[in-house]
Every structure is written in structure tokens, then in C-alpha cells.
Amino acid sequence: MDVSTVLSPLVTWVVIIISALYIIYRYVTASFNYFSDQGIPGPRPIPIFGNMWGIWRENLPEHDVKLVKKYGKIFGYYDGSKPNLWITDVDLIKAVCIKDFDHFVDRRSVNLTIKVMRKWMILMKGQGWRDIRSSVTPAFTPSKIKLRRYCRVRIENCFLSVHFFISEYLFTVVFPNFLSTFGSLGEKLYVIDDFKFIFRLLENVILERSQSKKKYNDFIEIANESISEFKKEIDSKTSTLFMLAAFDTTSTTLTNTCFQLARNPDIQEKLYDIGEVSHDMVQDMPYLEMVIQEVLRLYPPLLRVERQCTKDYSYDNGRIHFKKGQLVTVPAYALHRMEEYYPDPEKFDPDRWSPENKAKRSPYTFMAFGLGPRNCVGMRFAMEEMKIAIATMIQKFRFFPVKETPLRFFDGFCILLQHFDATVGVELRQSIPTDRYDLLLHLRRRIFKN
Numbered sequence: 020m021d022v023s024t025v026l027s028p029l030v031t032w033v034v035i036i037i038s039a040l041y042i043i044y045r046y047v048t049a050s051f052n053y054f055s056d057q058g059i060p061g062p063r064p065i066p067i068f069g070n071m072w073g074i075w076r077e078n079l080p081e082h083d084v085k086l087v088k089k090y091g092k093i094f095g096y097y098d099g100s101k102p103n104l105w106i107t108d109v110d111l112i113k114a115v116c117i118k119d120f121d122h123f124v125d126r127r128s129v130n131l132t133i134k135v136m137r138k139w140m141i142l143m144k145g146q147g148w149r150d151i152r153s154s155v156t157p158a159f160t161p162s163k164i165k166l167r168r169y170c171r172v173r174i175e176n177c178f179l180s181v182h183f184f185i186s187e188y189l190f191t192v193v194f195p196n197f198l199s200t201f202g203s204l205g206e207k208l209y210v211i212d213d214f215k216f217i218f219r220l221l222e223n224v225i226l227e228r229s230q231s232k233k234k235y236n237d238f239i240e241i242a243n244e245s246i247s248e249f250k251k252e253i254d255s256k257t258s259t260l261f262m263l264a265a266f267d268t269t270s271t272t273l274t275n276t277c278f279q280l281a282r283n284p285d286i287q288e289k290l291y292d293i294g295e296v297s298h299d300m301v302q303d304m305p306y307l308e309m310v311i312q313e314v315l316r317l318y319p320p321l322l323r324v325e326r327q328c329t330k331d332y333s334y335d336n337g338r339i340h341f342k343k344g345q346l347v348t349v350p351a352y353a354l355h356r357m358e359e360y361y362p363d364p365e366k367f368d369p370d371r372w373s374p375e376n377k378a379k380r381s382p383y384t385f386m387a388f389g390l391g392p393r394n395c396v397g398m399r400f401a402m403e404e405m406k407i408a409i410a411t412m413i414q415k416f417r418f419f420p421v422k423e424t425p426l427r428f429f430d431g432f433c434i435l436l437q438h439f440d441a442t443v444g445v446e447l448r449q450s451i452p453t454d455r456y457d458l459l460l461h462l463r464r465r466i467f468k469n
């Protein structure tokens with residue numbers, strides 16, 4: 020047999036395969052010179068995963084701190100193949116979130132077809148977001164909040180938390196079109212049991228309330244009122260976001276506050292001296308507010324604040340270009356731990372928030388509630404709710420550290436801070452006839468279902 024007749028189909032196949040691999044390689048790495056062309060530093064990306072390979076093994080808060088330390092205040096990162104500029108430079112943060120917000124209206128596209136989630140305000144875009152934001156905002160003005168007496172924050176509520184999905188979320192970041200392409204499979208991945216529990220709970224509460232005339236004055240009512248005032252086609256599922264945004268963030272912050280108070284008895288006693296609280300008093304509790312702000316600085320429940328460029332933009336006389344579709348990340352957790360902005364950053368020090376000390380710092384160094392027109396709509400509500408909860412707890416209980424106290428957060432890709440294990444000692448302040456009565460709150464968090 021003629022060797023050339025055998026070789027030529029083989030050679031043809033080898034050439035086809037190599038060419039195909041080369042084309043795929045070029046396709047998946049096409050965006051990888053986006054930042055280097057602009058002279059912006061950053062970690063080297065790899066095909067398909069960009070800079071996210073192995074991130075599921077990392078502890079995300081620590082990962083973000085390391086990156087910022089290594090690459091500085093402005094650097095390029097790739098979520099899969101998508102360019103994402105990380106910024107901790109206060110002028111650029113201000114430009115993106117406030118001054119030139121018009122170019123950065125949206126958050127990342129998740130392309131959800133899942134009915135229950137696609138109307139979440141946090142995921143909405145452009146005009147749809149503007150419409151719902153302007154209808155919801157009036158429900159959170161100080162006068163409206165004042166009308167609501169939500170002292171019914173029960174201790175179990177404080178510690179309710181949704182175990183946010185790690186692998187599922189990572190998947191949608193690297194492959195953003197997956198959910199829209201594989202609708203029902205996406206739904207199965209995303210809507211985990213914890214979510215279903217919350218959805219069902221909320222639906223039942225709303226149904227029950229619709230059948231009674233009783234006023235509850237809590238955030239479920241806020242969400243529902245503002246949504247029903249909104250004339251467009253919005254269903255009650257929108258309020259599931261309020262429930263998640265409100266429960267998870269506030270419960271995490273209350274847990275973290277208990278920890279810091281346990282470790283800092285002087286600060287705890289200073290809060291106790293404030294005495295009984297009422298709604299009106301809570302407005303004027305500067306020290307309590309300083310304590311909560313310091314807790315939020317050390318542990319911002321949302322580790323990263325994100326924007327997507329919605330219109331091409333150029334910054335600093337064209338030094339940095341943002342193309343439509345590009346992502347921008349403000350790594351809040353890492354920003355809050357930058358020595359330059361917060362000296363001795365690991366130290367819990369509420370005095371950083373005294374008016375004099377605050378005035379020495381740029382306001383754009385604090386991102387716990389985000390910034391600008393797209394910041395947290397529930398910020399005032401959350402602050403008041405937490406102030407009342409903490410002041411009420413401190414009057415009744417004293418927190419103290421126990422052996423297993425180290426506060427740890429889950430490893431893996433989850434931009435919500437999730438406790439791995441949180442144990443704190445609690446004793447009743449009132450003297451009880453027999454002896455001191457010690458309670459141990461064991462707040463064990465499990466990512467894996469039992």
C-alpha cells in the first residue's frame with residue numbers, strides 16, 4: 020500500500036484538529052489582552068476560567084485581600100473570558116458609582132429565566148430597574164420607617180440565613196448564558212432547598228396577610244405595598260428578594276456584632292449604659308451606630324459590589340477605557356481592610372466612626388451598603404432594625420467569648436459572607452434566684468444539607 024495514501028487522510032485530520040483547537044483557543048482567549056493593552060496590571064488568566072480556576076477552594080474574603088495587596092488599587096481580572104476591572108481607588112469608585120453612574124447602571128447579567136428570581140431588583144436592568152427603584156424608594160424614607168415599629172425582631176430571626184450556593188453561582192459567573200439556555204436545569208441548580216423554604220414561607224405570609232386586615236408594619240409589608248403601587252406587570256415574587264436581602268445581611272451583621280461585643284466587654288458595657296430603647300431614641304444613638312458601622316466595615320455581608328458598563332466610558336483622559344458590557348468590581352471586604360484607609364485594619368475600633376475621624380477619611384472607602392443611585396435601598400431600615408435589635412439584646416443579655424469562639428467564614432465562591440461556625444456565650448443580665456443562668460447559643464452553619 021502506498022504510504023502517502025494512508026498518511027494524507029491522517030495528516031488532514033491532524034491539521035483539522037490542530038486548526039480547530041487553535042481557533043477555539045483564540046476564541047476563548049480573545050479578550051485576554053483587554054487590560055494589558057491599556058497597561059493595567061493583573062493576574063494572568065487561563066482559557067475558559069480566566070482568573071477563576073481554583074477559586075472554589077479559596078476563602079473568598081482572604082482571596083480578595085490578597086489580590087488587592089498584590090495588584091494594587093486598579094487591576095484587571097477575568098471572570099471566565101469577561102473583563103472585570105477591580106477598583107479600590109476612591110476617585111474611580113466615586114466616578115463609577117456616583118459621578119458617571121449613567122455609564123454603570125446595571126449589575127452583571129445573569130440572564131435568569133427563573134420566574135421567581137428574574138424580577139429581583141438586584142438583578143434588574145436599565146429602565147425596568149429605574150421604574151421599580153423609584154416606586155420602592157418612598158417606602159424607605161425616614162418618615163415611612165418611623166411609622167413602622169418592627170421591634171418584633173426575634174432572636175431566631177437574627178440568625179436565619181440562606182446558605183448561598185457556591186458552585187451554582189460560580190457556574191453562572193463563568194458561563195453567564197447557561198441559565199437562559201438551559202432554563203429548567205438552571206432552575207434546578209439555582210433554586211436550592213433553602214431558597215424554596217424562603218419562597219414558600221413568604222408566599223404563605225403574604226397569603227395569610229391578604230386575608231386579614233391587620234397591619235404588621237414590617238419590611239414584608241413595605242415590599243408588598245410598594246410593589247402593588249407599582250402599576251407595571253410585577254408579581255409578588257419581587258418581594259422574595261427583599262426578604263433574602265433583608266434577612267441574610269442583617270442576620271449576618273447581628274451575629275458578627277454579638278461576636279465583637281463578646282470580645283470587647285468595655286464596648287458592650289458602654290452600649291448597656293444607654294438603657295432601654297424606643298424607636299425615637301434609636302434615631303439618636305451615635306455610639307450604637309458607630310459600633311454597627313465598625314462591624315459592617317470588618318464584615319460587609321456583600322463582599323463585592325459590582326457594576327456593568329452600560330455605555331462606553333473613558334476615565335482620566337483616556338488612561339482607562341471601559342467598553343459596554345465590561346464589569347467593574349469594588350471588593351468591599353478588601354477595601355475595608357486597606358491599611359491606607361483604615362490603619363490597623365483588623366482592630367475592632369468603633370471610634371473610627373466618630374465625626375472627627377470620619378471627616379479625615381474619604382466617604383468612598385466604605386461600601387457595606389454600596390454607593391450612589393444603586394446603593395442598598397433598605398439601608399436606613401436595616402440600620403434602625405439592627406440598632407433596635409442590638410440595644411434590646413444588650414439590655415437583657417451579656418455576651419462573652421467561649422473556647423470555640425473563632426469566627427470563620429466558608430471557603431468557596433460566594434459573595435455573601437457566610438458563617439462556617441459561630442459560637443458565643445450568652446448570660447442573662449437579670450439575677451436569677453438560684454444561680455447565674457448561662458446559655459450557650461450554638462450557631463452552627465452547614466453548607467451541605469444533612
Ligand code: HEM
Pocket residue numbers: 140141142152238260261264265266268269272315319320321324325386387388389390391392393394395396397398400401
Ligand atoms: C445589614 C444590612 C444590609 C446590608 C449590609 C446591605 C447591603 C447591600 C449592598 C452592598 C447592596 C448593593 C449596593 C450597590 O450595588 O451599590 C444592596 C442592595 C440592595 N439591598 Fe441591601 N443590605 C442590607 C439590608 C437590606 C434590607 C433590610 C433591605 C430591604 C428591606 C435591602 C434591600 C436591598 C435591595 C432591594 C437592593 C438592590 C438595590 C438596587 O439594585 O437598586 N437590603 N444591599
